Amino acid sequence: MKSYLRPYVPRLVFIWLITLLGIGTGIALPLIGKEVVDGPVARGEAAGLLPLGLLALGVGALEALLTFLRRRTLIGPVLGLETRIRDDLYRHLQRLPMAFHNGWQSGQLLSRATTDLSTIRRFLGFGMLFLVMNMLQLTVVTLVLLNMYWPLGLLVAASAVPITLVSLRFEKKYIRISRRVQDEQGDLATLVEESAIGIRTIKAFGRRHHVFDTYDVAALKVHGTSMDKVRLSSRFFTFLEMIPNSTLALVLLLGALAVGAGELSLGTLVAFTTLMLQLVWPIASLGFILAMAQEAMTSADRVMEVMDTVPSIQDGPHAADRPRGHLRFEGIEFRFPGAKTPVLSDLWLEVRPGETVAIVGATGSGKTTLTALVPRLLDPTRGRVTIDGRDIRDLELSSLRRIVATAFEEPTLFSMSVRENLTLGSHDASEEELEQAIRTAQAQFVHELPWGLDTRIGEQGMSLSGGQRQRLALARAVLSKPRVLVLDDTLSALDVETEALVEEALRQVLRDATGIVVAHRASTVLLADKVALLRGGTITHVGTHQRLLEEVPEYRELLAQDADLDPTEGALR
Numbered sequence: 271m272k273s274y275l276r277p278y279v280p281r282l283v284f285i286w287l288i289t290l291l292g293i294g295t296g297i298a299l300p301l302i303g304k305e306v307v308d309g310p311v312a313r314g315e316a317a318g319l320l321p322l323g324l325l326a327l328g329v330g331a332l333e334a335l336l337t338f339l340r341r342r343t344l345i346g347p348v349l350g351l352e353t354r355i356r357d358d359l360y361r362h363l364q365r366l367p368m369a370f371h372n373g374w375q376s377g378q379l380l381s382r383a384t385t386d387l388s389t390i391r392r393f394l395g396f397g398m399l400f401l402v403m404n405m406l407q408l409t410v411v412t413l414v415l416l417n418m419y420w421p422l423g424l425l426v427a428a429s430a431v432p433i434t435l436v437s438l439r440f441e442k443k444y445i446r447i448s449r450r451v452q453d454e455q456g457d458l459a460t461l462v463e464e465s466a467i468g469i470r471t472i473k474a475f476g477r478r479h480h481v482f483d484t485y486d487v488a489a490l491k492v493h494g495t496s497m498d499k500v501r502l503s504s505r506f507f508t509f510l511e512m513i514p515n516s517t518l519a520l521v522l523l524l525g526a527l528a529v530g531a532g533e534l535s536l537g538t539l540v541a542f543t544t545l546m547l548q549l550v551w552p553i554a555s556l557g558f559i560l561a562m563a564q565e566a567m568t569s570a571d572r573v574m575e576v577m578d579t580v581p582s583i584q585d586g587p588h589a590a591d592r593p594r595g596h597l598r599f600e601g602i603e604f605r606f607p608g609a610k611t612p613v614l615s616d617l618w619l620e621v622r623p624g625e626t627v628a629i630v631g632a633t634g635s636g637k638t639t640l641t642a643l644v645p646r647l648l649d650p651t652r653g654r655v656t657i658d659g660r661d662i663r664d665l666e667l668s669s670l671r672r673i674v675a676t677a678f679e680e681p682t683l684f685s686m687s688v689r690e691n692l693t694l695g696s697h698d699a700s701e702e703e704l705e706q707a708i709r710t711a712q713a714q715f716v717h718e719l720p721w722g723l724d725t726r727i728g729e730q731g732m733s734l735s736g737g738q739r740q741r742l743a744l745a746r747a748v749l750s751k752p753r754v755l756v757l758d759d760t761l762s763a764l765d766v767e768t769e770a771l772v773e774e775a776l777r778q779v780l781r782d783a784t785g786i787v788v789a790h791r792a793s794t795v796l797l798a799d800k801v802a803l804l805r806g807g808t809i810t811h812v813g814t815h816q817r818l819l820e821e822v823p824e825y826r827e828l829l830a831q832d833a834d835l836d837p838t839e840g841a842l843r
């Protein structure tokens with residue numbers, strides 16, 4: 271994370287200088303105390319007290335000022351750094367392809383973007399400074415003590431040995447346990463998120479208690495691991511408290527003997543013990559600062575795990591100028607990571623500019639996977655998809671995604687106004703274009719919403735019906751006037767009458783675009799110029815609806831039930 275600290279180097283240097291000065295003032299005070307005891311107090315001269323008292327007051331005031339300056343200067347870089355990492359993480363998450371998001375629990379990503387970043391910030395804002403400051407203070411004070419009276423100084427220095435040994439052991443154990451706590455918290459966040467999204471299903475199936483039990487098990491797991499962590503650190507913290515305090519007792523005993531023997535002045539012993547008291551806090555706090563450092567490192571690891579993932583789908587070098595939309599799938603194979611068999615294999619299909627192809631296949635046959643290849647939500651594992659003869663991997667992603675628009679079967683609407691949701695892919699659309707897209711998708715209901723196009727639709731557009739959401743998604747896709755329009759079963763939630771109206775309007779749009787329409791119903795198939803039958807991961811037949819009905823039994827089976835009920839049946843045969 272060094273690169274994040276780089277812009278703040280001058281400020282950090284300033285902070286370190288202030289900190290060093292602060293340590294200096296902290297050491298100066300007991301030394302002044304020594305002068306007071308050995309000088310005016312020992313000699314019984316009250317007059318000498320005033321200048322030394324004033325000096326101590328000045329040094330004390332300077333120390334307070336330095337602390338204030340340090341805090342003030344530190345907070346800016348630390349908060350700025352947290353915001354920059356957070357922004358970069360979010361930007362990176364947006365760049366990472368579907369394959370990454372499919373493989374990661376969203377709760378894990380959520381906890382990394384929130385809890386882990388806060389842990390890093392706390393360490394950088396507090397722990398890191400104190401860690402170095404305490405080490406410095408320990409070293410400098412020990413040196414001063416050695417210089418004052420070396421036998422006792424040596425005793426103090428020796429107490430560092432058990433501290434270092436135990437700290438190293440503690441550190442190893444703590445790394446493991448804090449990683450476990452953080453991962454388990456991520457799993458817990460995933461459960462909360464899933465149950466919030468799936469609350470309808472949970473309620474409908476009366477699974478409240480079951481869901482609670484699952485959550486409880488996960489929560490107890492976090493509790494158990496956290497308790498282990500606390501037990502480990504409390505043992506360590508107690509040990510750290512004991513060492514300097516018992517050393518202090520020994521120093522007092524041996525020091526008093528030395529003063530008695532005339533080897534040490536009383537003032538020196540007073541200064542020695544006061545300085546030693548200054549060591550108690552740095553040593554005792556070393557425990558939780560080391561713990562904080564470990565947690566921050568674990569968090570940094572967890573954040574970097576995401577940041578270091580190189581997006582498997584990269585931008586191509588070429589912009590697509592004036593695309594015609596001649597789409598070809600050439601020898602495509604697609605296999606999900608870790609899957610034994612490919613979903614698509616040796617798949618060939620051509621869609622000419624202005625032509626519309628309906629993809630028909632059994633459920634789970636890979637239709638959605640096939641459509642996801644066009645805007646490069648997924649990349650084929652073998653073969654290539656071309657637009658106007660150029661491999662789409664050679665196109666800039668932004669350019670490709672301007673050419674291709676997709677409307678999904680289960681569309682996501684964002685927590686913003688209808689207008690913002692519609693113009694997601696085309697910010698500069700005029701009112702007229704917006705109105706036309708709404709008409710094409712038969713989404714005029716938006717005008718009846720309380721604030722028309724400015725109505726905010728709830729989280730994921732939950733306040734709208736499935737059919738309304740599909741129509742908004744369709745309007746969103748056609749609004750950008752794409753060269754290639756992909757409709758992944760977009761009309762499935764519409765009633766027959768609305769579907770017929772939408773199709774009528776869509777026919778106009780599809781005349782100017784290359785279309786891929788995933789279809790389960792005969793009525794939708796009629797939108798297309800030709801039909802491609804997807805079976806066993808490949809396109810087995812391409813032809814008109816009429817021809818496939820006549821010649822391919824499986825095609826007939828797939829659409830038969832529907833054809834019987836379809837009002838346009840007469841026209842089909």
Ligand SMILES: Nc1ncnc2c1ncn2[C@@H]1O[C@H](COP(=O)(O)OP(=O)(O)OP(=O)(O)O)[C@@H](O)[C@H]1O
Pocket residue numbers: 372606607609613631632633634635636637638639640
């Ligand atoms: N992320 C994934 N990892 C592994 N396998 C997956 C993944 N997504 C989908 N699959 C599998 O790939 C196959 C094709 O899925 P796909 O969604 O493309 O089918 P589909 O034809 O669109 O189905 P439907 O008509 O039901 O929407 C299915 O067997 C599915 O289980």
